[in-house]
Amino acid sequence: MIGFLVLRGLFRHRARTLLGVAGVGVAGALLLDMQMLSRGLQSSLHRILDQLGYEVRVTPRGTLPFETDATFPGGHRIAAAIAADARVVRVAPIVGGTVYAARPSGVPVAAFVYGMDPPSVALWRVTEGADLGFADSTHTVVSRAMADALGIAAGDTIFVAAEYTSQVGMLRSPRAYMVCGIAHFQFDLRAQRSLAVGTQQAQLLRGEAARDGLSLIAVALHDQGSTKSSTGAAMSAWIRSTFPEVEAYSVAEALDTVQGQLTYFNLFSLVLGSVSMVVCVLLVGTLVALSLGERLGELAILRAIGLRRRRLVSLVFLESLSLVVLSLPVTFGAGLVIARWLDAILTRAPSIPVDLSFFVLTPRAVLRTLVLLLVCGALAGLYPAWLVARLRIAPTLHREVIG
Amino acid sequence: MNRTTWLFASLLSAHACIASTTPLPDVVLSDRTAIALGAVVGDTLEIAADAAMRSARRFVVGGIARPGPDPFEVGFEQLHVTMHLPDLERLTGSTDRVDRFAVRLRDPTQAERVASEINGMGIGISAYSAREVAARNSSTFVVISQFHKAIGFVSMLAGLVFLVAIMVLKVESLRRELGVLRLIGISRRTIVRGVVLISAFVSLLGSIAGVGLAHLAVAIINPASRARYDTDLVFARVTPEIVFLAAGLSILAGLLAGGLVARHIVGRDPLDCIGR
């Protein structure tokens, strides 16, 4: 009966209900967006890291992957020791850092070099031409931004060096590579120029060959289903204790560390999410309380003809929740549209990798939004429900007749 | 000229400090670095370019400084050591290398032309005028600012719907009175004006309450965030421009909502309004 009365009540003043639904919908959309934002970058990063298939990353001590140009010495020795562990499927030694590249007799441009040997799962995806071969010493794969900056295509030759002589604009000890393909680099910043060569070539370019310096060792573990995360953590702990000169992160640990760097967005989503909730509670509470004021006579008569107090309390409470539930399509529809718009704005920032998103719709974000909105509906219903619970039948009827 | 690199440092014991016979070069630590190392002014540090502390050199802590607030460093907990450029070159083993240098011109208005000339020389370096550097460095802030504006727009949309909903209910509650006023001959125009005035007044009251709430929020958010992230940044600020913008928009929305609702009410039969 209550559900029936609530539905009829909502359709009684359609324009008013529509306004309420629209208001709660917009506030709910903002709440959904803040839930998507609060873990968006982390989820997005998680997705990319998971796609690569490496559970543990080994970096120079105190750094995150490619956070700086720092390297650790004896990289292949450490990689071999890690590879010998029974839990490990494969390891990928990687070198990264800033170099300079130029066409023959062209002006050099700064670029980021990735040194990694296929068939390891690469940090890039070839979109034109071919990929590097194993221990390839003559080819390079470049990013679209790099190709555009130098005006090169697959088949062209470029020169790459770690330094150049600024007085004459010449590369110092350049190495020549033929461009075999154009690739999409997953961790590139917007407009970043990148190229990929074999690990050893990158070491030679960066002057790290003698000390066998590496920027990163990516470690893939045997698939252990639900215990994968704990195995990753155990592996990273073992690496940290065995090789004090390096840092090791499981995917979860890396994400936790990154989370600490997303303070601005976390704070932002917390504040704005809270404001959205307050708006939601106020809007629903006000709408229901004011409409209640108009219906006191009806409610008093319902009590007079024998409807129980708790029945009317549930009626009002359900009205609040129904407004929230009715607004869910608007919440999710508008929320996704707004999220896409806001994401397009934020990903224009120059320091954001191209494949990352700020607003990611995860089951967690959906569930939290649903729960928080229902909590808002319930909180909003408290005051009107209290008003109904203490409604005195006789004086109310008297007032209604006099009025 | 300046150069930044990644270094590793450790605090030496007081004994090592006393054993030193030649004056050591000095460094300035950021306050976070000093806390992380447990160092105070006068302590001796070993600093190296790699984690194995090979070729480490000794420095004395000449000062501890709190870096200027930087939004990008909130939550990063980065540790800074500032030293003289020759000391850094000795430490890293590379000489005559800098990340960037600044040039002061006799005629600052020629900055763009000079930068363009340097870039045209094809010597593999990029020159930027101060204006261009500022524009490039602020691009992230421009994005954030656009983000704030977009969020502000959505919030205002929610606020407008809220206000219209409240005004509909408010005016509906005055339905009988307005019906009676129409019956006793008060013109529609006067009633519309009255309703719009009430609406604007409610909006104004809401704006005043909103400004109060904003001040309260700022009073909570700033100290809490500064303490949490150990920074001097101002996270939230209520400026007169914001107050005027918010109040102006709110009253405008109130007038709009009131006008819409009033037109709807005066369009109804007065007898219907009084429930006959």
Add this chain to the structure above:
Amino acid sequence: MKVTDPIVVARDLCKDYVLDGHDIHALRAVSLSVQPGEFVSIMGPSGCGKSTLLHLLGAVDVPTSGELRLFGRDLIGATDAIRTELRLRHLGFVFQRFFLLPMLTAGENVALPALEARLPKTERDARVREVLTTVGLAHRLRHKPGQLSGGEQQRVAIARALVNRPQLLLADEPTGELDEATGTQIAQLLQSLHTAGVAIVLVTHNPELAARASRRLRMRDGHIEAES
């Protein structure tokens, strides 16, 4: 409770309240009993306490002092749940304003008390049809209050009061908002209900309507002044 026992027994009922800082003595030691099937009318000037007495008899208000028994049950100190149950199962209410829910049809309005009493759907539907037929509105089952005349709305309100087959119908100025002809129809309807065995307590300003009652009370200043 025996079949012949009074369904309402009130002794020295008093009701005081404070209005705008003034003490109002709405009822002063009113005593009254109503037998099963009896038709009692109460008249009196505005503010004499008629509606207050009706509200006390209908268990929607509590007396300040005195004794009150409804259907053999002591209402002094009774919980809200007991009072609600009494109203649902044994009492029917009709008011000057019809207080129908505008978003429900006539049938749905009438069905509300039966729904609350958890009558099975088939029985509920049958009762709704039966009482709407009794008040002559079976053909208006699916009409909303806004589509009905004042008299029809009041008849729907009476049908709603009757759907749970109450033994006592309390009517507060049921013709107050109706024209004379429609008022007469309502009066005839009440008369037929009385004939069918429903006890009625009627508060009215209308002497003709009051004259239909088997017992007529006149109130003044919070007490029963005369009985005929």
